[in-house]
Amino acid sequence: MIVVNYVAAGCVFCIGLFAVVARRDVIKIVMGLSLMEASTYLLLVSMAYRRGATAPLLSNPPSGQTQRDVVHGTVSDPVLQNFCLTAIVIGIAVTAVFLTLAVRVAQHYRSVDAADATALRG
Amino acid sequence: MTNDDGLSRGFRQEPHVQAGWHRPWLGGPLVLAVGALILVGVLALPRENAALPVIARHAMEIAVPVWGQAEVVSEIVYGSRGFDTFGETFLLLGAVAVVLTLSRPREPRSEYVGEASEGRAEQRRLDPDEPESGDERKARQAESGEESETRRIRMSVVVRVAVRTAVPLLAVASVYTAAWGYTPGGGFPAGAAAAGVVLLVYAALGHRAVRHVVRSAVVEPIELAGATVIVALGVAGIVIHGSMFANVLPLAQPLTILAGGNAQLYSGAELVEVATGLIIAIFSLLGMGRDWTIHDDDSQQVPAPQDEDQ
Numbered sequence: 330m331i332v333v334n335y336v337a338a339g340c341v342f343c344i345g346l347f348a349v350v351a352r353r354d355v356i357k358i359v360m361g362l363s364l365m366e367a368s369t370y371l372l373l374v375s376m377a378y379r380r381g382a383t384a385p386l387l388s389n390p391p392s393g394q395t396q397r398d399v400v401h402g403t404v405s406d407p408v409l410q411n412f413c414l415t416a417i418v419i420g421i422a423v424t425a426v427f428l429t430l431a432v433r434v435a436q437h438y439r440s441v442d443a444a445d446a447t448a449l450r451g
Numbered sequence: 452m453t454n455d456d457g458l459s460r461g462f463r464q465e466p467h468v469q470a471g472w473h474r475p476w477l478g479g480p481l482v483l484a485v486g487a488l489i490l491v492g493v494l495a496l497p498r499e500n501a502a503l504p505v506i507a508r509h510a511m512e513i514a515v516p517v518w519g520q521a522e523v524v525s526e527i528v529y530g531s532r533g534f535d536t537f538g539e540t541f542l543l544l545g546a547v548a549v550v551l552t553l554s555r556p557r558e559p560r561s562e563y564v565g566e567a568s569e570g571r572a573e574q575r576r577l578d579p580d581e582p583e584s585g586d587e588r589k590a591r592q593a594e595s596g597e598e599s600e601t602r603r604i605r606m607s608v609v610v611r612v613a614v615r616t617a618v619p620l621l622a623v624a625s626v627y628t629a630a631w632g633y634t635p636g637g638g639f640p641a642g643a644a645a646a647g648v649v650l651l652v653y654a655a656l657g658h659r660a661v662r663h664v665v666r667s668a669v670v671e672p673i674e675l676a677g678a679t680v681i682v683a684l685g686v687a688g689i690v691i692h693g694s695m696f697a698n699v700l701p702l703a704q705p706l707t708i709l710a711g712g713n714a715q716l717y718s719g720a721e722l723v724e725v726a727t728g729l730i731i732a733i734f735s736l737l738g739m740g741r742d743w744t745i746h747d748d749d750s751q752q753v754p755a756p757q758d759e760d761q
Contacts, residue, residue, distance in 0.1 A: 335493035343486040351478035354470035380499040385523035407523040422546030425732040442470035
């Protein structure tokens with residue numbers, strides 16, 4: 330029933346998206362973006378899961394198995410686990426930049442309401 | 452009431468509570484439509500009984516013979532997809548550069564947090580005879596982690612002793628994680644743990660405990676040194692084997708500290724990059740808070756400096 334994880338990841342993504350498009354508070358917008366990022370972690374790790382699989386580790390094969398058995402047997406997908414690590418680092422970088430912008434907006438406009446940040450309005 | 456009381460109260464006014472909704476009647480249906488698309492997409496994804504993709508099986512097969520790595524995720528991060536990790540690392544470096552630029556304080560500063568201490572150094576240089584005022588003393592006490600008007604609750608002795616006990620263990624664990632490479636990602640989680648060590652010390656013991664380490668002249672050169680190692684590994688792969696990040700170091704016996712060739716050096720450089728990047732980003736953000744004073748938009752109450760144009 331890994332599809333439950335997929336649907337949960339989609340729900341978390343939609344909650345984050347709703348915060349981004351429907352909230353005016355820049356801190357909540359950044360929180361929404363973080364939720365959207367977190368949903369991708371859940372999706373990637375869930376997609377890497379295989380029923381009855383072992384971890385993609387060749388150092389200590391399960392009892393009764395050799396390293397070769399692990400290589401050709403049922404293991405979790407290591408490529409998607411790697412994607413998850415990549416997504417986490419990029420998520421941290423993006424969140425740091427957005428939080429810095431949010432603090433600067435708050436300092437400049439004395440407000441975290443995106444509707445007050447109108448300096449670039451044409 | 453002191454200025455510090457006013458500052459604290461100003462922060463507690465929570466200006467964001469007034470920021471309301473932006474066209475939820477439009478955003479709601481839009482999100483529902485996107486959600487429906489996502490639902491259709493995720494229902495078509497491979498399930499838990501699907502065969503492992505060819506690329507994943509290939510990574511399993513080459514991990515030990517080609518890269519000398521028994522940890523397949525680390526082999527992919529620093530071997531098969533080393534170029535992708537390179538891009539990701541420099542995205543982090545770029546983000547740190549953006550944070551540094553956006554958070555740049557008004558006055559030159561050698562530390563990310565610590566304008567009060569910088570002010571004391573400047574005052575000592577320009578006007579050593581002027582005594583320290585009460586507000587300045589409170590600001591410096593708050594900055595150093597001592598009890599003051601702006602930091603009423605000092606961390607208890609339990610927290611401080613716990614942190615002093617845990618920090619050496621965490622520091623060793625982070626280096627161990629990267630050095631032996633048996634953890635997925637190696638340098639990434641190790642770097643995050645190393646940054647956590649510094650943050651724990653700062654939170655429990657105050658700015659004074661980390662000020663000799665967390666300063667531009669120390670952290671930024673270390674971060675650039677880590678980036679230089681990664682670039683050098685990539686260039687060496689091109690020069691020696693005609694492929695960026697191809698392994699150029701001898702492969703030691705798997706499950707030893709030198710196993711993995713390039714991977715261990717790459718992982719160590721990632722530890723440095725992630726740790727210093729997180730430290731710079733977080734302390735830059737913490738330092739920005741110090742620039743927000745309650746008098747900034749109240750120029751009528753604050754007389755302009757007499758020698759501003761001199």
